[in-house]
Amino acid sequence: MYRCSAMTKLIKWFVTVVLTIVVFNVNAADSDIVLGPGDVLRISVFEQPDLSLEVRVSESGTITYPLIGEVRVGGETPAAAERKIASMLESGGFLKNPHVNIIVAQLQSQQVSVLGQVNRPGRYPLDSAKSLADVLALAGGVAPDGGDLISLVRKIEGKSVREIIDFAEMMRDGDLNKNILLTAGDIIYVDRAPRFYIYGEVQRPGQYRLEYHMTVLQALAVGGGLSLRGTEKGIKVKRLDDEGGVKIIKVKHDDFIQPNDVVYVQESVF
DSSP: OHHHHHHHHHHHHHHHHHHHHHHHTOOTTTOOOOOOTTOEEEEEETTOGGGOEEEEOOTTSEEEETTTEEEEOTTOOHHHHHHHHHHHHHHTTSOSSOOEEEEEEEOOSSEEEEEESBSSOEEEEOSSOOBHHHHHHHTTSBOTTEEEEEEEEEEETTEEEEEEEEHHHHHHHTOGGGSOBOOTTOEEEEEEOOEEEEEESBSSOEEEEOOTTOBHHHHHHHTTSBOTTEEEEEEEEEEEOTTSOEEEEEOOTTSBOOTTOEEEEEEOOO
């Protein structure tokens, strides 16, 4: 009878833990996350309600737990932290074969930042292995004004290193080698898409987004085409040179437009 009652309690406790895990979507038994400062843990011990508490990991990577005092959990997985607490409770003579469960209620230490031209900029938790595309999807994707190039800033051996990833090219080519896995502290920045300008004898002069491999003819189409007084023979482009000066070049229809080009359509002399 006693064994049956104990088994029933164990089953109920296990079901409660499983349901809690489903709610928080973090399973300490098979999670690959690593605990760190700021993480909020919910710790329980089977049939020991006085040992249930919610605690935040300190900046030094430790928590204070009843009976055993300070426990270093920073750098440990939730499962490893469970085993450490259980071992300390048993070796201290407080409990025999304790069943410890840890739920990560808030994952603050393992986060990445997504900034710039995305629909939902902010910080996102790495509660599992996530790639660049995964985190961009969490941030709502690239905004309409966002460009193709993405800057990834991360710490490598204590130094900040920036990598430029052409996300549109990666998707066009299907090159998933560039869809790298992110690590805690990474910063993703989506820059504004490059622009060009068109004015003179066109229907809709103004500033427009520069698309991938846009030609002069396509730029004319974006500007609404030639006005009644415009001529295709009089198209010139003002372009910045390497020294920061401006050069004026005559272009053909299939020439590519470059960022910040100013396309000028002259008036026909006839």
